[in-house]
Amino acid sequence: MATIQYWLMKSEPDVYSIDDLKRDKRECWEGVRNFQARNFMRGMQVGDLAIFYHSNAKPPGAAGIARIARVAYPDSTQFDSSSKYYDPKSTPDKPRWSMVDVAFVEKFSRMVPLAELKSDPELEGMRVIQKGSRLSVQPVEKSHFERVIALSKLSRGAG
C-alpha cells in the first residue's frame, strides 16, 4: 500500500466552505490558477488527505479534512468563456489547468484559527503560517497534519 501524502487546500468560505463540502459530500476543486498550486495537485493521489483551510475568513483557519477522490484532470472552467475562471490561452488539446475531486471527511468540532497555528511551536515551518504565504494548494508534513487535528480536538486554552 502506497504511503499517502498530506496537503492543505485553501478556500474562501464565502465561495465554498467546509459546510458546503459536507453537504455535497464530493466536489471538483475548480479554479486553481497558479502553476505551483496546479503542479502540487498533479502530484496528488486518491486517498491523500488535505486540511480544508478557510482563507479570507473571520478568522481564517483550518476548518476540516477532505480526501482526494480523483487524480488531476482538466479543469473544464478554463474553456468556459462565461466562467470567471476562463483562460483564453488554454485549449482543450493543450489544457493549462487541472483540478482534482475532493470528498468530505470531517468538519472540525472546533476550527483552528491561523493565529493559533502560528503560535504553536510544533507547527514551526508549516507553509501556511508563513508571512505572505499565498499558495492555495500546498504539501503538509504528516506531523503537522496530525498536530492540526490534535489542536482541533482541544478546547481553546486547554492543555
Add this chain to the structure above:
DNA sequence: GCCAACGTTGGC
C-alpha cells in the same frame, strides 16, 4: 479598506 507579498505578463 489597506497594503505587503508575490506571481504573471509583456516590452525590450
Add this chain to the structure above:
DNA sequence: GCCAACGTTGGC
C-alpha cells in the same frame, strides 16, 4: 533573459 507594471491573494 531582464524587469517594470500590473493583478491577485489574503492577513489584518
